[in-house]
Amino acid sequence: MAAPLRLGIAGLGTVGIGVVKIIQRHADLIAARAGRPVVITAVCARDRSKNRDADLSGYAWETDAVALAERADVDVFVEVMGGSEGAARASTEAALAAGKDVVTANKALLAHHGQALAEMAEAAGLAIRFEAAVAGGIPVIKALTEGLAGNQMRRVMGVMNGTCNYILTRMETAGLPYEHVFEEARQLGYLEADPNLDVGGIDAGHKLSLLAAIAFGTRVSFDDVQLEGIGQISIDDIRHAGDLGFRIKLLGVAQVSGRGLEQRMTPCLVPADSPLGQLQGGTNMVVLEGDSVGQIVLRGPGAGEGPTASAVMGDVIDLARGLRLPTFGRPATSLVEAVPAKVAAPAPWYLRMTLLDKPGALAKIATALGEAGISIDRMRQYGHEGGHAPVLIVTHKASRDDISHAISRFGATGVLVGEPVAIRIEEV
Amino acid sequence: MAAPLRLGIAGLGTVGIGVVKIIQRHADLIAARAGRPVVITAVCARDRSKNRDADLSGYAWETDAVALAERADVDVFVEVMGGSEGAARASTEAALAAGKDVVTANKALLAHHGQALAEMAEAAGLAIRFEAAVAGGIPVIKALTEGLAGNQMRRVMGVMNGTCNYILTRMETAGLPYEHVFEEARQLGYLEADPNLDVGGIDAGHKLSLLAAIAFGTRVSFDDVQLEGIGQISIDDIRHAGDLGFRIKLLGVAQVSGRGLEQRMTPCLVPADSPLGQLQGGTNMVVLEGDSVGQIVLRGPGAGEGPTASAVMGDVIDLARGLRLPTFGRPATSLVEAVPAKVAAPAPWYLRMTLLDKPGALAKIATALGEAGISIDRMRQYGHEGGHAPVLIVTHKASRDDISHAISRFGATGVLVGEPVAIRIEEV
Structure with missing residues (x-):
């Protein structure tokens, strides 16, 4: 059997300890599958005295991740610290400079510096692997880069932040407002230190930008991702969307059209009976659409010790087996600068507004929509309350600009109470 | 750029022509991803005059698949003819003997001869790849063999015959009996020449046996798959299962326990709101459960020109990229002979029976169940019709033997009309 593959693990948080546990528990199984043993030679974290849920006594200890990356007895540098700058970036660069392959769970690092790091790695004949950076335990990077490599990809979609999906699901099932569920999630430890x-x-959005680079052969361009969070989603919209047969998801969509590369991470309505609509709680889902394969849906845990460590180990075992690819599936120097689409593809829209209880109010809104060139698929008016009438509209396909234009016309009708809500309906 | 990878394609049916089309349409894309061109040098089919939906004029033509496999200008033999014996087997063996890698969509061939072929390939340093053999376009072999390689697999499940799922879905949605929908499927060309x-x-079952070998490191053992088709599923059971919150699927399950390796391909009830329960029509789904990753669900088209050719091309591009693994993820000589489980793991069961409309009839059945050591989770009795009362029971976990034992006791009660139906409920 070939020589062991020696890992240096930088970061002993949830993921790092998860990797340690898998290697300790399954040494024989991994050696059988990889064709050689996979061992840990050194680990790194700032605080050595901290109580951790694994026996680390057999490993050399570094307090400096760069020092770990440069150790002669490390073949693969496993970066599971996180953060797009600082120690994560410095140690990843140091590892590549020292001729080590890198396995990372760090989506922020790659979203911001993926192109430079990939070029650095490939110039030296090294690999950067990042299955754990996108959708936790789901082997989606592998599916897209390898399994579907014969396809021209048409669209990549995903619910890739379990916390957001937890919040939206909990709002729906418990009937609680955003602020309340946000606070619950914070107390449960589901939120990052910076909840934004x-x-x-x-x-x-970081994750989506990495998938887009692989799918479309473009340089990672996180700055071009249209970002919109879930903070404006109201329990009313969740309920009304449900009445119309939809659920609201924080949905990432990347696609290329004549307009250019479109990358959106925004709340969308999706049919409640679609796989994306049926996704409840913290689970992740990625939808890959290719010209030959049609639609592939991958579902699984998007975070947590076991799933994320499983993804790291998939990459590590690939390297142990000698499976090596360019970071984004083709040489980094051949990735093209994406032309960002200035406008998103047209879509149906969900509109919710409140009208004054006046004769002809609804007609004025319908007229304004028509004048903006938008046709109505479905409209629903609810019973009047205190002189106000809630109205829901599902439009046929329209551009975001057309919708904004229509909304500004609504304002001129004099029948509108407050601001209308407009949410894109993604056709899945 | 490295030298082209040269394919010989044996079989010009749906899948073979699909592969030809992808290579013709996406030559540049494939070369960019694979790092070298992928070209077809020769093809093979019996009837050259047949009109096929692709321009084959640039390829050498063989009428004998063995001759194709042995051509000096072929690096990879793509076997998409089908059949576990005859030309498929002979030409695959000839390709390996001649030092060619093999990509195949042939589940029957590998279910019956996978061990011998894998040993032959690995002794010569060659690869056999078969993504297209299992679940069509879903990259499940790759996910299991590579992405989840850090996991001890617990269970692998799947709905992997689109025709069966189409029939069951159509029975449910149209309220039609099996025989009627079977005939429809036959006329639509959904059924194999031997519909069984x-x-x-x-x-x-062939597909399940291949997944089990990878998941558990055992030799392929199709003969140990417990097979039960869908011919006995009645529209009554589909409806009653639905009333209880379940759907009936032809579900493959492979798992290892203290009892040994269990491989079943049988109709099962699954919760209607689970991903498996929500799977409608011809789509396939595979569920992979590992000790670290938890549950991963993969969904996609299980057949058809584009999806199957996509899977073939994923394998071809892997080979072009130099990604090479043992056929079943570890050396074939290290695969162990599985000990087949004599009895399946206990499960809840769905029981349906008709009772005579006599006082105490239901009590007698309940008593018989209790005497067989089976406790009742739910029981539902429907209105009597013509002196007969349909009864549904969902049991707590019980073995198949316990259920058979209880059913024989039912017979002795004298209140039973006809034979009871018992269908396993798989906990997903």
Whole structure:
């Protein structure tokens, strides 16, 4: 049997300890599958005295991740610290400079520096693997980069932030407002230290930008992801969407059209009986659409010790087996600069507004929509309450601009109470 | 760029022509991803004059698959003819003997001869790849063999015959009996020439046996798959199962316990709101459960030109990229002979029977169940019709033997009309 593959693990949080546990528990199984033993030679974390749920006594200890990355007895640098700058970036660069392959769970690092790191790695004949960075335990990077490599990808979609999906699901099932469930999630420890990474869509946007690069052969361009969080989603909209047969998800969509590369991470309505609509709680889902394969749906845990460590180990075992690919599935130097689409593809829209209880109010709204070139698929008016009438409209396909234009016309009708809500309906 | 990878395609049916089309349409995309061109040098089918939906004029033509397999200008032999014996087997063996890698969509061939072929390939340093053989376009072999390689697998499940799922779905939605929908499916061309391959569960059983070998490191043992087709499923059971919150699926399950390796391809009830329960029509689904990752669900088209060709191309591009693994994820010589479980794991059961409208009839059945050591989770008695009362029972966990024992006791009560129906409820 070949020589062991020696890992240095930087970061002993949930994921790092998960990796340690798998390697300790399944040494024989991994060696049988990889064709060689996989061992840990050194680990790294700031605080050595902290009580951790694994026996680390057999490993050399570094307090500096760069020092770990440069150790002669490390073949693969496993970066599970997180953060797009600082120690994570410095140690990843140091590992590549020292001729080590890198396995990382760090979506922020790659979303911001993926192109430079991939070029650095590939110039040196090294691999950067990041299955754990996207959708936790779901082997989606592998499915997209390898399994579907014969396809021209049409669209990639995903619910890739479990915390947001938990919040939206809990709002729906318990009938609680956003602020209440946000606070619950915070107390349960589901939120990042900066909650905007979750609820603002940034974390999921990082992931989407990595999938888009692989799918479309473009340089990672996180800055071009249209980001909109879930903070404006009301329990009213969740209920009304449900009445119309939809659920609201923080949905990432990447697709290429004549308009360019579209990357959106925004709340969308999806049919409640679609796989995306049926996804409840913290589970993740990625939908991959290719010209030959049609639609593939992958579902699984998007976070947690076991699932994320499973993804890290998939990458590690690939490297142990000698399976090596360019970071984004083709040489980084061949990735093209994406032309960002200025406008998103047209879609049906969900509109909710409150009208004054005046004769002809609804007709004025319908007229304004027609004048903006938008046709109505379904409209529903609810019973009047205190002189106000809630109205729901599902439009036929329209651009975001057309919808904004229509909404500004609504304002001129004099029958509108407050601001209308407009949420895109993604056709899945 | 490296030298082209040269394919010889044996079989110009749906899948073979699908592969030709992808290579013709996406030559540049594939070369960019694979790092080298992928070209077809020769093809093979019996009837050259047949009109096929692709331009084959640029390829050498063989009428004998063995001759194709042995051509000096073929690097990879793509076997998409089908059949476990005859030309498929002979040409695959010839390809390996001639030092060619093999990509195949042939589940029957591998279910029957996988061990011998894998040993032959690995002794010569060659690869046999078969993503297209299981669940069509879903990259499940890759997910299981590579992505989840850090997991001890607990259970693998799947709905892997689209025709059966189409029939069961159509029976439910149209309220039509099995015989009627079977005939529809035949006329639509959904059924194999020997329909028992589909509705008898054989085709899906072949696939399950391949997944089990990878998941558990055991030799393929199709003969140990417990096979039961869908021919006995009645519209009554589909309706009653629905009333109880279940759907009936032809479900494959492979798992290892203290009893040994269990492989079943049988009709089962699954919760209607689970991913498996929600699967409608011809779509396939595979559920992979590992000790670290938890549950991963993969969903996609299980057949058809594009999806199956997509899977073939994933394997071809892997080979072009130099990604090579043992056929079943670890050396074939290290695979162990599975000890087949003599009895399946206990499960809840769905029982349906008709009782005579006599006082105490239901009590007698309940008593018989209790005497067989089976406790009742739910029981439902419907209105009497013509002196007969339909009764549904959902039991707590029981073995198949206990259920058979109870059913024989029912017979002795003298209140039973006809034979009871018993269907396992798989906990998903």
